[in-house]
Amino acid sequence: MMCNKVLAVGIAVGMIMSSAWxxxxxVIRIGLIAELTGDIPAVGASCKTAAEQAVEEVNKAGxxxxxxxxxxxxxxxxxxxxxxxxxxxxxxKLIAQxxxxxxxxxxxxxxxxxxxxxxxxxxxxxxxxxSTNPKTTLDARTGKSKQYVFRxxxxxxxxxxxxxxxxxxxxxxxxxxxxxxxxxxxxKSQAELFRQIFTQAGGRVVAFETYTSGDRDFSAQLTKIRxxxxxxxxxxxxxxxxxxxxxxxxxxxxxxxxxxxxxWSSPDLIKLSQGAVEGFYFANHYAADAATPTxxxxxxxxxxxxxxxxxxxxxxxxxxxGLLFKSIQVAGKPERKAVRDALASIPKYEGVTGxxxxxxxxxxxxxxxxILQIRDGKFVWVCNAAP
Amino acid sequence: MVYFLxxxxxxxxxxxxxxxxxxxxxxVYGILRLINFAxxxxxxxxxxxxxxxxxxxxxxxxxxxxxxxxxVAALGVLIERLAYKPLRQAPxxxxxxxxxxxxxxxxxxxxxxxxxxxxxxxxxxVHLWTVGRLSLSSHQVLIIGLSxxxxxxxxxxxxxxxxxxxxxxxAWNGRIVPLMGVPVNRVISxxxxxxxxxxxxxxxxxxxxxxxxxxxxGVLVGWKAFIAAVVGGIGNVRGAVLGGFILAGVEIxxxxxLPTTYRDFISFGLLLVLLVVRPHGLLGRPRxxxx
Numbered sequence: 001m002m003c004n005k006v007l008a009v010g011i012a013v014g015m016i017m018s019s020a021w022x023x024x025x026x027v028i029r030i031g032l033i034a035e036l037t038g039d040i041p042a043v044g045a046s047c048k049t050a051a052e053q054a055v056e057e058v059n060k061a062g063x064x065x066x067x068x069x070x071x072x073x074x075x076x077x078x079x080x081x082x083x084x085x086x087x088x089x090x091x092x093k094l095i096a097q098x099x100x101x102x103x104x105x106x107x108x109x110x111x112x113x114x115x116x117x118x119x120x121x122x123x124x125x126x127x128x129x130x131s132t133n134p135k136t137t138l139d140a141r142t143g144k145s146k147q148y149v150f151r152x153x154x155x156x157x158x159x160x161x162x163x164x165x166x167x168x169x170x171x172x173x174x175x176x177x178x179x180x181x182x183x184x185x186x187x188k189s190q191a192e193l194f195r196q197i198f199t200q201a202g203g204r205v206v207a208f209e210t211y212t213s214g215d216r217d218f219s220a221q222l223t224k225i226r227x228x229x230x231x232x233x234x235x236x237x238x239x240x241x242x243x244x245x246x247x248x249x250x251x252x253x254x255x256x257x258x259x260x261x262x263x264w265s266s267p268d269l270i271k272l273s274q275g276a277v278e279g280f281y282f283a284n285h286y287a288a289d290a291a292t293p294t295x296x297x298x299x300x301x302x303x304x305x306x307x308x309x310x311x312x313x314x315x316x317x318x319x320x321x322g323l324l325f326k327s328i329q330v331a332g333k334p335e336r337k338a339v340r341d342a343l344a345s346i347p348k349y350e351g352v353t354g355x356x357x358x359x360x361x362x363x364x365x366x367x368x369x370x371i372l373q374i375r376d377g378k379f380v381w382v383c384n385a386a387p
Numbered sequence: 388m389v390y391f392l393x394x395x396x397x398x399x400x401x402x403x404x405x406x407x408x409x410x411x412x413x414x415v416y417g418i419l420r421l422i423n424f425a426x427x428x429x430x431x432x433x434x435x436x437x438x439x440x441x442x443x444x445x446x447x448x449x450x451x452x453x454x455x456x457x458x459v460a461a462l463g464v465l466i467e468r469l470a471y472k473p474l475r476q477a478p479x480x481x482x483x484x485x486x487x488x489x490x491x492x493x494x495x496x497x498x499x500x501x502x503x504x505x506x507x508x509x510x511x512x513v514h515l516w517t518v519g520r521l522s523l524s525s526h527q528v529l530i531i532g533l534s535x536x537x538x539x540x541x542x543x544x545x546x547x548x549x550x551x552x553x554x555x556x557x558a559w560n561g562r563i564v565p566l567m568g569v570p571v572n573r574v575i576s577x578x579x580x581x582x583x584x585x586x587x588x589x590x591x592x593x594x595x596x597x598x599x600x601x602x603x604x605g606v607l608v609g610w611k612a613f614i615a616a617v618v619g620g621i622g623n624v625r626g627a628v629l630g631g632f633i634l635a636g637v638e639i640x641x642x643x644x645l646p647t648t649y650r651d652f653i654s655f656g657l658l659l660v661l662l663v664v665r666p667h668g669l670l671g672r673p674r675x676x677x678x
Contacts, residue, residue: 209647216599216604223397224643243598244597251513274506
C-alpha cells in the first residue's frame, strides 16, 4: 500500500515535470539503439552516422513541422554492445527514463527481438533498420504481428524467395546445391525458403548440406555437393565464411558459380577472398550504384560528411528515421499511439532503399530487394526483385 | 570409389592438423598432469605469427614456418615459467583454471592488435592435380607430408634421445626422478617448447589450408584436438596422433555418408561410446594411485 502511494506520487511528479519541460521547448526525443561495441562495431557505426545525419538535416531546416508547430529533434544514442540483454535494457531505459517518443534500432536480430518485446509491452514505436528475422515483428507466443514494432528492411524468408526466383527465372538454372550454417537463424530460414520456392518453380535442389558456426573445413560437404553436379551453389553465409568455402570448392575442382545472401554485403568480402568471388551474385537491400534520385541525394550528403559510400545499414537507418518523421507528421502530434497508427498504414514512402508501404496488421514493409553481382571487386546492380 | 578416396584425402588433411595440435596437449599432460587449455590459443598465435611474417616481411614458406615455430615455442616456455611454474605444487584445479585464463588472455591480446578476420597471403602457389575425378592439391600433400615428418621427428626425440628418456622418466614419476640428477625444469621447458612449436606448425599449415584467420580460431579447433588427445589416450604421444586421425575420420565420414546436420551429434556420440568402452583412451594405460 505504502509502496503504491510512493509510486503514484513518483509518477505524478514525473508527469508534471515532463509536461512542463515539453511545454517550454518543443522537442521530440528519439532513441537510437546501436551495436557500437561488441562483435559487429561496423554495423553500429554505420547506423549512428546515418541517424545523426538524418536528424541534423531536419534540425538545420528549423525542425520537424508537426501539426503547424516546429519541433527540434533530440537523438538519444544507446550502445547495446551487440548483446541481447543489454539491448532490452537500452529499450527499457529509453522508454521509461529518457521518455523518448519512439526508438530506432537495434540492427542485429539478436538484440532487436528482445528490444521489440519491451517496446511492444510499453506501447512505444520501435523501427529496426536491419533486423531480418521474422520474430522481430511477430509475437512468438501468439503468432500475431506486434502492434508497435516495424522494420525498414525485408525479411529472411523474403530474401530466400527472391533469390530462388532469380536463380530459376533469370539465370534459368535447373539444379542447385545449398550449403548453410545450421547454427545461425537467418541462413537457416533463407535456405529453407529458397529450397521450397525453387522446387515449386520446377527446379531441383540436388544437395542440401549444413555446417556449424566456427567450422573452417567444408571439404566433406563440398565433395558431396560435387557428386551431385549442381549448376549453382546457394551459400547464405557471413562474409568471413564465404572465402573459405569458395576457395575449398575451387581446390576440389568445383567450377560452378555461387549465389549469396545480404550477409555477403561487406567490403571485407572482397578483401578476404582475393578475387575468388568474382562474377558471383547476392541479394541486398539497396544498390549504391543504381540510386534513385532520393537515394542519390542521401548518398552524396553522406559522402560529403563522412568521406565514404553508405552501406546498406546506413541507408536502412536513414529510411527508418525518415519513416518515423513522416508518420509523426501524418499523426499531427508527437504521441506514441497516434504515431503508431500513422506508421501502420503509411501508403507509400519513397526511401533510399526503395519505395515501401505498410499494411495494417504487419510490421514488415512491402518493398523490393536488389540483386548485385561482384564485378572487378565491386558490387554492381543487376536487377530489382519485387515482392 | 572416387568419392570415397576424395573423402579419405579430406580426412587425412584434417586429421594431420588435429594430430599436430593434440600432441601439444598430450605432451604437457604426460609430464605435468596439466591440461593446457591455452594450447588452442598458442595454435592461433602461430597462425597470426605466420600471417605477420608473410604479410610484412614477405618471407617464403620454410623460413616463415620456422620463425613462427620458434616464436611460439618461446612464448610457450614463457607462459610455463610465468603462469604454471609458480602453481606446480598447488592443487591441479588452480593450474587448469590458470591455463583457461592464459588462453583468454592470448585471444584478447590478439583482439587488441587485430580484431578483424584477416586473409592469409599465399606462402606458395597451389597446384591442382586431377586424376580422373579425384582432385589433389599441393597444399594437401604438404600438410599431410610435413605433419608426418614432424610426428616422426617427435617420436624419435621421445623414444631415442636422452631428453626423451628424461621426459618419459618424469612422466613416470616426477618425485623420484629429480633425485637422480635430471634437470626437471629444463626438461619441462623443452616439453612446452616442443608442444608449442608443433602447435605453431599446425597454425601455419591451417592458415594456408583455411586462409581466413581470426583471434577465436583456436577455440573450437583446440577443443577438438583435446578430444582427439583424450580418445587416443592422453599422455601418450602415439595415441594423440591416432586420436587426431580417428576424430577427423569420424567427422568427415559422418558428413560424407549421413545428413550433415547430425555430423557433430553422431561423431561425438561415437567418441563417447568409445570412451565408455576404453575410459583411458585407445593407447592410454590406467594409472594406479599408490597409497
